[in-house]
Amino acid sequence: xxxxxxxxxxxxxxxxxxxxxxxxxxxxxxxxxxxxxxxxxxxxxxxxxxxxxxxxxxxxxxxxxxxxxxxxxxxxxxxxxxxxxxxxxxxxxxxxxxxxxxxxxxxxxxxxx
Amino acid sequence: xxxxxxxxxxxxxxxxxxxxxxxxxxxxxxxxxxxxxxxxxxxxxxxxxxxxxxxxxxxxxxxxxxxxxxxxxxxxxxxxxxxxxxxxxxxxxxxxxxxxxxxxxxxxxxxxxx
Numbered sequence: 001x002x003x004x005x006x007x008x009x010x011x012x013x014x015x016x017x018x019x020x021x022x023x024x025x026x027x028x029x030x031x032x033x034x035x036x037x038x039x040x041x042x043x044x045x046x047x048x049x050x051x052x053x054x055x056x057x058x059x060x061x062x063x064x065x066x067x068x069x070x071x072x073x074x075x076x077x078x079x080x081x082x083x084x085x086x087x088x089x090x091x092x093x094x095x096x097x098x099x100x101x102x103x104x105x106x107x108x109x110x111x112x113x
Numbered sequence: 114x115x116x117x118x119x120x121x122x123x124x125x126x127x128x129x130x131x132x133x134x135x136x137x138x139x140x141x142x143x144x145x146x147x148x149x150x151x152x153x154x155x156x157x158x159x160x161x162x163x164x165x166x167x168x169x170x171x172x173x174x175x176x177x178x179x180x181x182x183x184x185x186x187x188x189x190x191x192x193x194x195x196x197x198x199x200x201x202x203x204x205x206x207x208x209x210x211x212x213x214x215x216x217x218x219x220x221x222x223x224x225x226x227x
Contacts, residue, residue: 034215043218105155
């Protein structure tokens with residue numbers, strides 16, 4: 001069945017380091033792909049999305065490119081800040097008419113000053 | 114501003130009691146969802162509703178019940194049959210065109226059984 005696999009955390013980086021959080025998926029058809037962020041004690045916020053192959057989603061310095069050939073949607077940021085510390089979730093929707101998202105397990109990111 | 118309001122933010126329940134978590138949205142979204150999140154864990158779907166007066170069980174519906182009498186409201190009742198209800202509960206919504214636009218989440222309710 002359809003699934004999303006994220007790299008296990010926590011990921012610990014120093015401020016201004018380069019960030020990559022891996023996300024790969026298994027799906028039939030052409031899903032839409034999402035990254036959500038959850039700050040401590042809060043709900044999830046949509047960070048970025050891509051709806052077709054080769055699309056690049058970007059927001060707040062974060063980027064992710066929909067790679068159909070490698071079934072991946074890795075999250076990247078060139079220079080992280082302490083305020084980026086959060087849990088990041090990758091998700092997919094496997095049908096435009098289906099209302100459910102398939103979620104990865106989440107990756108906790110810790111940025112040290 | 115449009116959004117989803119969950120209340121209360123913190124809730125304490127004695128064992129054997131039912132408790133209802135509120136979720137209200139003013140986004141005019143057709144679909145609404147309830148998720149459970151345990152510490153260090155991902156999201157697990159409890160129930161979802163695509164239209165008023167209709168809802169479907171998710172992966173962990175046992176011990177929970179919902180209603181969808183109004184488009185704006187999707188309350189979740191945690192019953193005494195739920196054996197381990199202590200968790201963080203998240204409500205979300207999405208437009209009627211499916212999830213191409215993603216979900217909007219509330220800020221969550223943290224339920225603790227005492």
